[in-house]
Amino acid sequence: MQRYFRLVLFAAVMLVVLAIPVAAVLARSYFLAPTAQPVKAQPIQFPHQVHVQGMGLDCTFCHRGATTSAQATIPALEFCMNCHKIIPWEGRPDLERLVQAFQSGQTIQWNKVHQLPDHVHFVHAVHLNFGFQCADCHGDVGSMGKPGVKQVRDLRMGDCLTCHQQNGARTDCSVCHY
């Protein structure tokens, strides 16, 4: 009995010790505001700053769906290569990855920065046609360089509802859930 008691005690202590880091990881992903999440790692570090501030490209030059549909969308590699086939890439790891992926017919799997659960319905076009700017929800993306985009606004249910109330938009559950 004595032997088993020590074994059980040991197991219990180990469980508690192991539970602390697990709980910390879970708390980080589930309970922290999305804006407190670290910048997501991307297969290619895409600098918005170079393309937006540096070259003066419009957001919708690349995110073509934003004003017409639900998804803003991220352009395919062919689109990037319109410019990048004539820009030197040797010795620049991010551009080497871009060109190699294109030449071998691969696609880039961008990690989602903003991600609502599947049961929530969001439509970019309605918000932009109402007169909001990208920056109202995404902040100053044009000045974000490497490593990548960071979420700056909460964009959870309370935040959606507050803005809907302030602007006379519908707030019944079926607007966003169906």
Ligand code: HEC
């Ligand atoms: C030259 C093309 C290009 C332009 C111009 C551009 N973007 Fe992007 N954008 C991308 C690419 C590629 C990604 C994916 C990489 C990433 O998330 O860092 C991205 C990612 C994003 C994301 C994160 C998407 C997610 O996963 O949640 C947001 C938000 C965004 N862009 C907003 C903007 C805004 C606002 C502007 C204008 C100020 C803009 N973009 C201009 C190419 C572009």
Ligand code: HEC
């Ligand atoms: C309108 C032309 C144009 C388009 C479209 C474009 N880029 Fe660029 N990109 C540039 C220019 C110009 C530079 C700066 C090159 C330099 O510094 O020599 C650049 C720089 C970059 C860099 C930084 C390279 C480094 O080593 O710092 C990355 C990464 C990049 N682009 C990825 C992309 C991706 C991914 C897409 C498609 C979503 C894209 N670009 C679309 C013109 C473009």
Ligand code: HEC
């Ligand atoms: C009213 C707030 C709001 C505005 C305004 C807004 N977005 Fe978004 N955006 C969101 C939300 C919320 C998500 C996450 C959607 C999801 O997970 O289904 C998102 C996701 C994205 C994504 C990644 C998924 C996708 O739809 O392709 C990109 C890229 C993006 N936004 C770009 C833009 C650009 C560019 C503009 C301006 C032309 C813009 N957004 C304006 C709230 C907004």
Ligand code: HEC
């Ligand atoms: C910056 C303010 C703002 C934020 C933030 C915002 N919305 Fe909206 N939303 C509006 C306004 C205003 C309208 C009404 C547009 C109209 O009537 O033309 C609207 C309309 C909508 C519609 C279309 C409703 C319809 O009648 O078809 C949906 C769906 C929606 N929002 C979902 C969301 C979700 C989900 C979020 C949070 C992730 C969100 N919105 C965040 C202001 C906002």
Ligand code: HEC
């Ligand atoms: C303007 C958009 C909007 C409206 C209206 C809305 N919701 Fe939500 N709801 C969201 C978003 C965005 C999320 C996901 C983010 C979060 O958990 O806050 C969500 C999440 C939820 C969740 C899941 C919470 C969780 O922990 O995963 C429930 C349950 C819910 N909503 C119920 C409702 C009910 C009931 C109503 C009507 C009284 C309602 N919602 C109206 C946007 C909305």
